Amino acid sequence: MSNVKLAVIYYSSTGTNYKLAKWAEEAAKEAGAEVKVLKVAETAPESAMESNPAWKQHYEETKHVPEVSLDDLEWADAYIFSVPTRFGNVPAQFKAFIDTTGGLWFNGKLANKVVSAMTSAQNPHGGQEETVLSLYTTMYHWGAIVATPGYTDTSIFGAGGNPYGTSVSVDQDGNMIEDVEPAVKHQAKRTVTVASWVKQGQQ
Helix, strand or coil: CCCCEEEEEECCCCCHHHHHHHHHHHHHHHCCCEEEEEECCCCCCHHHHHCCHHHHHHHHHCCCCCECCHHHHHHCCEEEEEEECECCECCHHHHHHHCCCHHHHHCCCCCCCEEEEEEEECCCCCCHHHHHHHHHHHHHHHCCEECCCCCCCCHHHHCCCCCCCCEEEECCCCCECCCCHHHHHHHHHHHHHHHHHHHHHHC
């Protein structure tokens, strides 16, 4: 059994990245991790959500999910981030949270955390790889240990072949185009495994 504490931290406007986060939670628990699924606070104005019924619906349906705090970052041994692509970068909501972590970073509380990331966009070349890589840039500043899936499992190819982190295309009706559930679950289990190695090495 793993003794890894994992925070699965997501932002989702219409539900895709929430679903990825839940798959990651399921797999990480199977791997023996203690898991928290946490959402990044919504900072968009009510008028923006009202203009998109699917966004508003998902916001209402996930009010029960706790919002991530700095205490959660300190608690966890590892993080899996799941965020949509916004012009090849992370959403403003996610960036706003990350920008509050300076105190933890300054005090060395984010060093040696094991990190992996996932993303979604409306088409395969909508900046998915760049979004994951831009997120990892911050992790390098933290001194975190990035655990990519690489090509460590055949499920990566079925999901589109992104070695940096699972990414999925979503059609206009919100349906995932690629079959990414196996890749998400492999990535989650790999993250827990790497985090357990790091944790054992520190003891």
